[in-house]
Amino acid sequence: MTQSSSRFGAALLAALAVAATVVAVRSAPSIVGTGAAGGGGGGGNWVAGWAPSPVAGSEIPWMPDCPAGKGLTDQTVRNVAFLAAGGSAVRVRVTNTFGATALRVGRASVAVQGADAAVVPGTVRELTFGGKTSVTVAAGGRALSDPVQLSVAALSTLLVSVYVPEATGPVTNHPFTAQGNFLAAGDRALSPTGEGYSSIPCWMLVDGIDVRASSRFTGTVVALGDSITDTSATSGNANKRYPDDLARRLNARRGSTLSVVNAGLGGNRLLAPRDGEPYWGVPALARLERDVFAQTGVKSVILFEGVNDIGYSAGADEMIAGYQQVIAQTKAQGLRIYGATITPFGGSFIETPERLATWRAVNHWIRTSGEFDGVFDFAKALGAPGNPEALATQYDSGDHLHPNDAGCQAMADTVNLDVLLRR
Incomplete structure (x- = not known):
């Protein structure tokens, strides 16, 4: 998906209906x-200071x-x-x-x-x-x-x-x-x-x-995700994405800290490519080496992706198998990986009873499987009181799918910095 603007409204549906055949290079x-x-x-203490995930020109x-x-x-x-x-x-x-x-x-x-x-x-x-x-x-x-x-x-x-x-x-x-x-x-x-x-x-x-940073920066955390990580529904020219808010929190902390890289891509999926529209990027499983493992000073990953797979009616079992592959490959690199629950989408154009059931099953696995090094419960933080399947009004950009600036800040605030920074 894209920035929150009326001219992108039609694209929102397209983002969940199609995707790119480009092979990851x-x-x-x-x-x-x-x-x-x-x-x-x-020489020096190099970390990644900024690294947007690339896609093919189209x-x-x-x-x-x-x-x-x-x-x-x-x-x-x-x-x-x-x-x-x-x-x-x-x-x-x-x-x-x-x-x-x-x-x-x-x-x-x-x-x-x-x-x-x-x-x-x-x-x-x-x-x-x-x-x-x-x-x-x-x-x-x-x-x-x-x-x-x-x-x-x-x-x-x-x-x-x-x-x-x-x-x-x-x-x-x-x-x-x-x-x-x-x-x-x-x-x-x-x-x-x-x-x-x-x-x-x-x-x-x-x-x-890359930045040659002070010794206070001990490495880089990569936020791997889709449009909610990338930019969608955040204010333009204001750096209000959740990884930006996380970077502010990390910089405000005394002592050792991390740089943050935003590896979000609008319309991206965990599992599958998207035919005919390469601007949504290759799936997360096809871009781990380039967008995550190759980042300078990478120490850990926050995996927050899957709502577009649910929108394509992917099943919980195949999504969990995809997560397990991301976890296995990330840990094989000697990196920590943290899971973030998929945020609510009740009332949005992708909602169906079957997709909500998948959302519940996947989030239950993220919370309870023990396969991540830690879990940040974005879904709980943004859920509406009495209706956890929908975004709370104060966090809803208006499409009932993408959090607004306040929602992105709430996501960043949900990340436990003690967990993220532990050695």
Whole structure:
């Protein structure tokens, strides 16, 4: 699903009725550098500060302002990224994960955001890749920049600009952001102003920012989920997603803490791909390695996904088998995994007696199976008094399925930080 806007209303139904055939790709980036410049050292305590899950570029009928489907030519993308962790240096991951051909990046930069597409004066840092200012990323690959010295605060916002001189074809992107981003003609990657930039609704060409953080940050927790984790029904340009609220709680805590990565995808399912509409992403079971295990400093995972599977009338047994696979693969990586109960959807367009029965059975298993390292009961926290199958009025965005800003805050508040941070 998408941001809470009337033009996305029809898409809500589509999100639970269809999904993407794209095969998950995870490969080491193939990089060829051109140009000159130097890079910094890579030592230090690195964590993932921001890492949106990518999808294949495609046309989205109700969102024509995102050009990921038709691609870019001689243009600069300026992505707006909210950091969960602060530190003394950053490095950026350029993505061509779902690209059909090699991607040439002519120039890239990172800066602290000022107003809109303008930067805070003096903060623009040109990115290099193996000391080169240009990089070519193979189809299916990614490229990690050299570190650059840049003092960034936790819960601050960066601008990551990527200039592509040649026709790209469809580009890897994250379509539903609840965040305005920017696009300009020509090479404006190093521009300190917002001149020439116009607004776009999607993130493109970048799927990660790592931060060299203080020792207080002991790693990263990845929030794996669907639209309720991703953005849907939260206020635009306000960073009110539940992982953002969790990052605020973790940053306010004294002593050791974690960075937070949002691996939510609108319309995503745990079990199955979605035919013909790749903007919903590949299923969770097909993106664990790339979106979870490959994140810098990952220590733990919060699994909160399944309402779209229920909307497709998946059975409790097959969903539980899917959860068990996520648990097994996550623990095999030496990571902790926490389960979150599926939030209520009574009164929404997906409600049927059979689906509510599945919801009850799945949530009972999450709460009682003992297979997770801990459980955060989002369903209980958001359920209506006397009617736990429906969202409480104060947490309902209006569609009886997606929590609003207050609901996302309540979810974040339900996460037991002592459990999440225990060694």
